[in-house]
Amino acid sequence: MSVNLTGKEAAQTLNEKTKNLCRSLRLKGIVPTLCIVRVGDNPGDLSYERGAVRRCEQLEIDCVKRLFPGDVSQDEMMACIKSLNADPSIHGVLLLRPLPRHLDQAAIENALDPAKDVDGMTNGSMAGVFTGKDIGFAPCTAQACMEILDYYGVNCTGKRAVVVGRSAVIGKPVSMMLLKRNATVTICHTRTADLPSVTREADILVTAAGRAAVIGPEHVRPGQTVIDVGINLNEDGKLCGDTDYDSVKEIVEAITPVPGGVGAMTTAVLGAHVAEAAGRTIQSPAGEGRDGER
């Protein structure tokens, strides 16, 4: 029977830290503020937005919204992002995605100043994660994995880490973050030959395949720490991760549950990023000093 790495506990600790930072910023006259940008009213977007708004309230982060009809034009969206870049009262921008197909999503994403890119979607943030430089922010879910490892005191140095999944949103950034912490990192994907033998090499196994029960008992061994990033629906319509949790947890040393694991940490990281973005404006006044880094 393994240790249950719940995201809730780890999130509470991070939230306390963020709340303290927000309070000290407010004392200095800075009100940490997130702007949520939503196009249309997709139920998934609305649900994520509600979670983000609740989290901001809890963390004493102000939250404003820019809402657009589903048929908004590219020009209007670009103008919106540009005005948010120029607005010193906005520290972070959360653009709910995917955008409707008539819009050029990449162009809109990359119009955002990486300094306000608290969800890590711009090329600047990607380059920052890739090079280990302080540009923009890491994608929230990828960083949530690292926060859970940190909270539970898992030292990555010299460990074998195996990441299943090579997306630009999770697999690749979490690989770079594990590498930065001195893990020896292996990246697997759908074309990997003999996946079970590769995943059994891991001391730390991060599953971001995006399919239910991709990782079963044959993929793991005793002593492993498993971070399950998957959020899938199983045959019964129940939320589940990428691992076959019940069988895997009997073998490994520690595992994150789904729900209640990485997912529970994501909006906490979003809030931490907004506070950090607001804090950075003290060192470098709005907009200045970052232009060269893009």
Add this chain to the structure above:
Amino acid sequence: MSVNLTGKEAAQTLNEKTKNLCRSLRLKGIVPTLCIVRVGDNPGDLSYERGAVRRCEQLEIDCVKRLFPGDVSQDEMMACIKSLNADPSIHGVLLLRPLPRHLDQAAIENALDPAKDVDGMTNGSMAGVFTGKDIGFAPCTAQACMEILDYYGVNCTGKRAVVVGRSAVIGKPVSMMLLKRNATVTICHTRTADLPSVTREADILVTAAGRAAVIGPEHVRPGQTVIDVGINLNEDGKLCGDTDYDSVKEIVEAITPVPGGVGAMTTAVLGAHVAEAAGRTIQSPAGEGRDGER
């Protein structure tokens, strides 16, 4: 006794392709042009510059230079890059680095339009390599490794690739490029535990550690393809790679020599990038259509 993967042969093939592309562009009125930007007269810079100029002559690429004294100001350098961005007759820019320490190198590098970043130094190019999107260009040496694998018909899909070294210039980009070709990629570094056991897992081993003889016979096994990116001086002052070539070549299936391997391919890739950058201007007129991608 293994196959010798010489860069010279692979480079000839790529050069032929580039020369044909340049000729067809000239027929359309486009003269592929590289601008070399050099500060001071460091012998290493001068040597690399001579190689690049010779290669351009061979490939029918025009080559212009912007030379600055060692005490050039940041403002002058930024103005130079901006004027090159705006000049439709310049398709690629090679900035010789490192720059003198009084300059903010990162700011100067990132002022360059990724569309002209034929040496893959901007954050845009890094993001492109990281996400697999068509932004800027990969660093020449990292791509040279892939060109050699291609030339010798090494299929990466499903293979285990191990990269020794995690620099932003070689280790990380070559890892992303191997991943894009469906290899299962492991990234090692100075903090990797039991390096020999990890490198022996490789079907394709890329060494970019930057130290002579880091990889000896104990790190390899029969059947492997070894790409040695190292350019080091050994105790006798002789040019050598990261592998102990004489002992390793007796064990593995194929290996690149140093000199005459990856290094021989690098300026060929630079030339190919200039031709490609010039070719892209036909699809999207100078500067247009790329702004959103930064």
